[in-house]
Amino acid sequence: MREVAVVAFAQTVHTGHDTGLAEPELLLPVIDEVKRATGLKRFGFTCSGSCDYLAGAPFSFVSALDAVGAWPPISESHVEMDGAFALYEAWVRLQHGDIDTALVYGFGKSSMSDIREIMTLQLDPYYLAPLGLDQVSYAALQACAVNADRPALDEIVRRSRADGRANPHALDLPDPSGEEFEVEPLRPYDVAPVTDGAAAVVLAAGDRARELTGRPAWITGIAHRAEPHYLGMRDLSRSVSTAEAGRAAGVGKGPVDVAELHTQFSHEEPILRAALGLSGEVTVNPSGGPLAANPVMATGLIRVGEAARRILDGSAARAVAHATSGPCLQQNLVAVLEGAVLDQSL
Amino acid sequence: MPSEESPAAIHVLEFPGGYTRTTGPVIGRFLTELRDRRLVGVRTAGGRVLVPPLEYDPDTGEPVTDDYVEVGPAGTVQAWAWVGSPRPGHPLDRPFAWALIKLDGADTALVHALDAGSPKALRPGLRVRPRWRAATTGHITDIECFVPEVTSLVAPVRAEYRVTPGRALTRFLEGVRDGRFLGGRCAECDAVYVPYRVSCPACGSVVEEEVEVADTGTVTTYAINNLPDPRAPEVPFVSAYVLLDGADTPMIALIGGIPAHEVRQGMRVRAVWVPPEERTLSMTNVKWFEPTGEPDADLDDSIGGA
Numbered sequence: 001m002r003e004v005a006v007v008a009f010a011q012t013v014h015t016g017h018d019t020g021l022a023e024p025e026l027l028l029p030v031i032d033e034v035k036r037a038t039g040l041k042r043f044g045f046t047c048s049g050s051c052d053y054l055a056g057a058p059f060s061f062v063s064a065l066d067a068v069g070a071w072p073p074i075s076e077s078h079v080e081m082d083g084a085f086a087l088y089e090a091w092v093r094l095q096h097g098d099i100d101t102a103l104v105y106g107f108g109k110s111s112m113s114d115i116r117e118i119m120t121l122q123l124d125p126y127y128l129a130p131l132g133l134d135q136v137s138y139a140a141l142q143a144c145a146v147n148a149d150r151p152a153l154d155e156i157v158r159r160s161r162a163d164g165r166a167n168p169h170a171l172d173l174p175d176p177s178g179e180e181f182e183v184e185p186l187r188p189y190d191v192a193p194v195t196d197g198a199a200a201v202v203l204a205a206g207d208r209a210r211e212l213t214g215r216p217a218w219i220t221g222i223a224h225r226a227e228p229h230y231l232g233m234r235d236l237s238r239s240v241s242t243a244e245a246g247r248a249a250g251v252g253k254g255p256v257d258v259a260e261l262h263t264q265f266s267h268e269e270p271i272l273r274a275a276l277g278l279s280g281e282v283t284v285n286p287s288g289g290p291l292a293a294n295p296v297m298a299t300g301l302i303r304v305g306e307a308a309r310r311i312l313d314g315s316a317a318r319a320v321a322h323a324t325s326g327p328c329l330q331q332n333l334v335a336v337l338e339g340a341v342l343d344q345s346l
Numbered sequence: 347m348p349s350e351e352s353p354a355a356i357h358v359l360e361f362p363g364g365y366t367r368t369t370g371p372v373i374g375r376f377l378t379e380l381r382d383r384r385l386v387g388v389r390t391a392g393g394r395v396l397v398p399p400l401e402y403d404p405d406t407g408e409p410v411t412d413d414y415v416e417v418g419p420a421g422t423v424q425a426w427a428w429v430g431s432p433r434p435g436h437p438l439d440r441p442f443a444w445a446l447i448k449l450d451g452a453d454t455a456l457v458h459a460l461d462a463g464s465p466k467a468l469r470p471g472l473r474v475r476p477r478w479r480a481a482t483t484g485h486i487t488d489i490e491c492f493v494p495e496v497t498s499l500v501a502p503v504r505a506e507y508r509v510t511p512g513r514a515l516t517r518f519l520e521g522v523r524d525g526r527f528l529g530g531r532c533a534e535c536d537a538v539y540v541p542y543r544v545s546c547p548a549c550g551s552v553v554e555e556e557v558e559v560a561d562t563g564t565v566t567t568y569a570i571n572n573l574p575d576p577r578a579p580e581v582p583f584v585s586a587y588v589l590l591d592g593a594d595t596p597m598i599a600l601i602g603g604i605p606a607h608e609v610r611q612g613m614r615v616r617a618v619w620v621p622p623e624e625r626t627l628s629m630t631n632v633k634w635f636e637p638t639g640e641p642d643a644d645l646d647d648s649i650g651g652a
């Protein structure tokens with residue numbers, strides 16, 4: 001496996017409302033920031049993650065290329081998923097060996113529409129979408145299946161929002177309060193907030209990574225696994241695909257200092273902790289996580305970026321990043337990032 | 347920087363008349379049977395029955411067999427989410443639940459709406475059945491929703507009676523009307539029964555001697571009642587056995603004028619009578635018993651008699 005590292009990461013100051021910027025305008029500053037951080041103007045490969053249904057327009061990622069500068073033509077691709085999955089494609093592309101750098105970005109403005117309705121459109125069109133099953137409702141089914149402990153969920157939200165208030169990129173949200181349900185057993189604060197934002201990551205391979213930064217965040221393992229789409233075919237109380245991806249990425253091969261998990265609902269944290277075998281000692285989502293800022297289609301990429309940031313600044317030696325897509329944690333990507341790579345020949 | 351008021355326009359994404367999709371043979375079979383109000387699953391090579399049917403076994407990725415199995419229509423609820431405020435796209439416009447329902451004969455769960463009335467009605471293992479739409483078209487919404495199976499019914503019962511209190515009770519109530527508690531002494535047993543009675547329950551003798559006892563007494567035991575009762579002042583209320591001074595058997599009565607949790611065995615109490623002009627031939631002449639403020643009695647001494 002070729003050594004590949006995160007060498008730069010940037011994200012917007014996310015907002016809970018539409019600031020009037022179009023998607024390429026949201027993206028420009030973060031792409032500019034990673035270009036300045038690395039000194040790179042062109043990349044061997046560019047890959048983005050976004051969702052046409054968020055903008056309500058086909059091929060909406062094409063207009064976002066305005067922020068990249070695609071002339072003369074660049075080698076470019078897109079996933080209709082979170083930017084974390086674009087990062088996976090870029091990592092695979094770098095494994096080919098003929099290029100050394102890649103730019104990855106993700107962006108979304110969930111303020112433009114009703115995200116709960118939009119996420120219904122991702123469900124299968126025969127059995128689930130026609131029921132009008134919305135995003136919070138299917139998450140609530142999972143929260144029931146996991147029989148989540150209410151004080152534990154409250155503490156997860158309280159901790160996430162407090163960490164988010166300390167993160168200049170996340171939203172400023174108050175401590176959770178109120179007894180009403182959004183969809184029982186989920187309360188409104190168990191649901192990640194509506195957020196607009198974008199993020200960008202630069203990957204580099206081998207010595208190129210060492211040239212670009214003093215302490216690259218090496219991706220020592222990365223894997224992506226999927227489960228059946230239909231909710232009733234799965235045991236919703238567990239995340240089998242996260243566990244398999246975590247095993248394939250080698251999460252258990254060493255101590256984990258910090259984990260950034262793509263938890264869009266509070267009950268997902270205990271499910272993911274169990275799937276990844278993270279003890280109570282492991283610091284989860286010190287950035288505040290998605291419960292403090294959820295720029296859809298960038299949120300997963302931000303998990304990779306936040307985990308990498310702690311390697312890049314030397315505050316962690318080994319970090320885990322997780323990203324998800326599909327209803328009720330249907331498919332999951334897990335990456336292990338480390339400050340030092342073991343000799344690959346050993 | 348955006349101006350104070352950014353220009354905005356409403357943009358709608360819609361396929362007028364709907365988006366036509368082909369179903370393929372597996373999903374098509376399920377929807378065709380659904381139109382005929384039958385529920386079918388498909389068997390995998392491993393023998394599991396998938397409901398609703400998929401083209402492949404989610405565990406192995408192998409194609410499923412051609413064996414379609416009728417399942418349900420009843421099933422068992424595995425998990426649910428209660429929707430207190432339905433959204434415009436939801437199947438019901440009143441509060442309902444989303445449920446994972448394992449239909450009888452299936453190995454996987456179907457997701458659908460459940461019209462259960464209240465979240466209190468939901469529990470794992472709840473048995474449910476589909477409620478079909480009047481016109482079925484071969485669509486998952488041919489099932490309007492699921493509803494709980496019938497496991498209980500409400501049967502109204504009302505019958506009228508004309509009762510008379512009998513000789514002994516009439517005599518007792520006459521006493522209560524006059525603000526007195528009457529008992530009967532059994533000469534054989536030397537025991538005073540309150541309320542008044544005409545025969546001794548212990549030895550069977552005819553009770554010949556009428557005695558008046560005090561309207562003060564001692565609480566021998568009590569219960570705190572948390573269910574409303576039309577005869578009680580409020581909830582919680584205390585019903586107690588009060589051994590009136592001079593009696594050998596305690597009488598049931600309400601206790602009032604004191605918080606429920608402060609009532610105790612041995613507490614000294616006195617009857618609170620309604621004003622004489624309001625009295626009738628009824629126990630309601632005694633509003634309740636309330637504490638006298640005397641020191642508690644020793645129950646062993648006061649219950650000695652009978």
Ligand SMILES: [Zn+2]
Pocket residue numbers: 532533534535536546547548549550551
């Ligand atoms: Zn007798």
